[in-house]
Amino acid sequence: MDFIELEERYFINTYKRIPIMIERGEGVYLYDTNGNRYLDFLSGIAVMALGYNHPEVIEAIVKQAKRYIHLSNYYYMEPQIELAEKLVMYANEGAKVFFGNSGSEANEGAIKLARKYFVKKGEKERYKVIGFKNSFHGRTIATLAATWQEKYQKDYIPLMPSFKEALFNDISSVEALIDDEVAAIIVEPIQGEGGIQVADEKFLKALRELCNKYDIILIADEIQAGMGRTGKFFSYEYTDIKPDIVTVAKALGGGLPISAFIAFSKVKDVFTYGDHGSTFGGNPVAAAASIATIDVMEKEGLIEANIEKGELLIKGLQRIKEKYPKKIKDIRGKGLMIGVELYEECKDMVGAFREKGILLNCTHGNVIRLLPPYIIEEEHINTFLNIFEDILK
Numbered sequence: 001m002d003f004i005e006l007e008e009r010y011f012i013n014t015y016k017r018i019p020i021m022i023e024r025g026e027g028v029y030l031y032d033t034n035g036n037r038y039l040d041f042l043s044g045i046a047v048m049a050l051g052y053n054h055p056e057v058i059e060a061i062v063k064q065a066k067r068y069i070h071l072s073n074y075y076y077m078e079p080q081i082e083l084a085e086k087l088v089m090y091a092n093e094g095a096k097v098f099f100g101n102s103g104s105e106a107n108e109g110a111i112k113l114a115r116k117y118f119v120k121k122g123e124k125e126r127y128k129v130i131g132f133k134n135s136f137h138g139r140t141i142a143t144l145a146a147t148w149q150e151k152y153q154k155d156y157i158p159l160m161p162s163f164k165e166a167l168f169n170d171i172s173s174v175e176a177l178i179d180d181e182v183a184a185i186i187v188e189p190i191q192g193e194g195g196i197q198v199a200d201e202k203f204l205k206a207l208r209e210l211c212n213k214y215d216i217i218l219i220a221d222e223i224q225a226g227m228g229r230t231g232k233f234f235s236y237e238y239t240d241i242k243p244d245i246v247t248v249a250k251a252l253g254g255g256l257p258i259s260a261f262i263a264f265s266k267v268k269d270v271f272t273y274g275d276h277g278s279t280f281g282g283n284p285v286a287a288a289a290s291i292a293t294i295d296v297m298e299k300e301g302l303i304e305a306n307i308e309k310g311e312l313l314i315k316g317l318q319r320i321k322e323k324y325p326k327k328i329k330d331i332r333g334k335g336l337m338i339g340v341e342l343y344e345e346c347k348d349m350v351g352a353f354r355e356k357g358i359l360l361n362c363t364h365g366n367v368i369r370l371l372p373p374y375i376i377e378e379e380h381i382n383t384f385l386n387i388f389e390d391i392l393k
């Protein structure tokens with residue numbers, strides 16, 4: 001029986017998998033079991049920032065695994081402490097960190113923290129969370145309720161009742177929802193699954209002002225856009241606003257599962273012993289991989305370089321758009337988080353790219369999503385652009 005039949009037999013089939021079996025990865029390339037090589041423009045959905053087998057990440061993983069693979073969070077662990085210190089350095093202003101395992105879990109924790117802030121203030125009736133149309137915050141019951149996309153929510157009605165939907169980049173839709181019960185607003189400064197939609201600076205500033213005015217906790221979900229992908233460590237740094245809580249995951253662990261919510265001054269001391277926890281959260285091997293990943297990004301200037309690489313990609317894409325104005329509707333994004341919106345659905349195009357040796361995906365129906373590893377070079381960008389043009393021809 002082949003792997004496709006085996007998967008169908010043994011798995012709860014929630015993933016529409018691509019019919020290839022990957023044998024191994026090497027830098028920006030993946031190889032399948034038939035010996036085909038693919039240039040990777042998806043990075044395991046924004047995870048593998050340094051490619052598939054960066055020697056320094058592997059070395060850090062092996063070194064830590066030889067010391068201990070897991071400890072209870074009852075004990076102190078050097079890799080966790082070092083990673084927390086690094087994240088706080090990037091977040092600034094004496095923030096504090098809680099480690100989890102996945103993006104959804106980080107957002108869950110952030111929502112709990114926001115609610116606890118009001119419980120501590122004696123305002124128990126403040127528990128509502130405003131999220132945005134076309135956002136994506138995860139698949140758990142609470143984060144799903146904040147994820148305002150019908151396809152994800154429709155089979156789970158009633159959703160958790162305390163979540164409300166506003167329109168992205170439309171501050172009046174947020175104002176209309178504000179009442180005495182709103183505790184938090186959760187926003188992706190760049191929506192990923194929603195089709196690479198960038199929040200206007202004016203909108204984010206207005207959100208911050210609203211939150212200041214009504215003492216609402218602003219949560220920035222940087223799970224896809226953070227960790228340097230857009231050319232800044234956190235994508236909200238393109239503005240001068242600061243959230244009260246920021247969530248990160250995906251590229252944080254260099255491929256191993258780890259996430260964090262980082263709390264700024266207003267909420268950083270709200271949780272106390274026993275308020276939150278996770279058996280695996282902040283796994284020391286994942287934390288070691290994370291430190292190595294950030295070290296390499298710093299040493300090689302990869303975060304800043306993402307700006308230039310992104311510009312190269314966008315320039316090339318714009319040239320193609322001028323040639324094929326009836327195919328490409330819009331090109332948008334920051335750094336190496338780019339969406340190419342087509343006039344038609346893009347799922348067939350993903351197959352065409354794969355046949356020509358490029359892996360990427362299609363999101364929101366008609367947006368080709370580009371999330372290449374930070375280690376791509378100009379030659380990879382040119383290869384991608386040539387193939388894209390070939391396909392459009």
Ligand SMILES: Cc1ncc(COP(=O)(O)O)c(C=O)c1O
Nearest residue numbers: 102103104136137138192223224
């Ligand atoms: C912005 C954003 N938030 C949250 C999540 C959920 O992360 P996870 O799948 O690790 O739970 C994702 C995953 O795609 C995401 O893109």
